[in-house]
């Protein structure tokens with residue numbers, strides 16, 4: 589748990605007992621998310637809350653009336669728990685549930701030896717082999733939601749701004765969809781190398797080249813068909829529209845708390861469609877977990893560190909730009 593800004597504590601809590609509709613899961617891996625690092629910096633979380641929401645594990649007990657997934661089965665699960673009743677849930681937009689619970693943010697999280705989870709949010713995995721990558725089903729599903737927000741065809745070109753976990757998840761999904769021309773702009777060399785390994789058609793250092801002219805050259809002067817903003821910075825959100833061609837779509841997946849300056853004339857006169865993406869639906873989570881467990885996307889290059897729980901605090905206080913995804917092993 590995060591006890592104060594800059595402080596992670598490992599505490600003993602009793603192993604919870606599953607109630608109706610719940611499963612007790614022995615956690616195998618839990619990823620450290622950018623949102624966990626942000627909470628670490630600000631200390632802004634309910635007191636004594638267990639953090640973490642990117643997990644895989646083994647079912648060890650079920651509450652009353654539950655039969656699946658059977659104890660012993662490997663699972664991952666969605667961290668956004670929709671109420672299933674509100675106007676957004678009824679439209680299948682449970683990522684916008686008006687009464688959502690979010691694991692590790694408003695409800696007990698999964699960076700723990702044991703976690704209590706609603707069985708309806710669990711997805712079974714075929715075997716132990718996929719447990720490491722399955723902990724990345726959550727960020728992959730965030731990428732999938734972003735990709736699903738726009739129409740993109742194999743012949744289109746895409747530009748991803750930022751090669752952190754979400755940017756690279758979008759890259760993996762676009763490659764899976766058969767989009768050949770996926771360009772990635774990222775200032776950190778280690779992350780650029782991973783983007784190259786994962787099949788980006790061109791990886792660009794935005795500090796070295798004029799990104800604008802580079803994208804122009806790569807697209808025959810047209811600009812990208814779709815721009816995915818995955819950096820969450822005011823500058824990258826501000827410039828995303830101008831890197832797309834006429835009629836392009838821009839999807840903002842990055843979370844940015846500061847005000848952003850946009851050149852609206854440039855957006856309007858070229859009819860740039862601007863949309864945002866937040867979280868994922870339960871259906872998208874299931875699809876993302878399936879893509880990993882069936883080996884249809886390979887997120888292994890994103891896992892840049894696996895640390896035992898005793899060393900987890902160090903991974904919070906010394907994150908580097910080389911790190912993409914650190915998993916805590918239980």
Ligand SMILES: [Zn+2]
Nearest residue numbers: 621622623642
């Ligand atoms: Zn996350």
Ligand SMILES: [Zn+2]
Nearest residue numbers: 671674677685
């Ligand atoms: Zn709801």
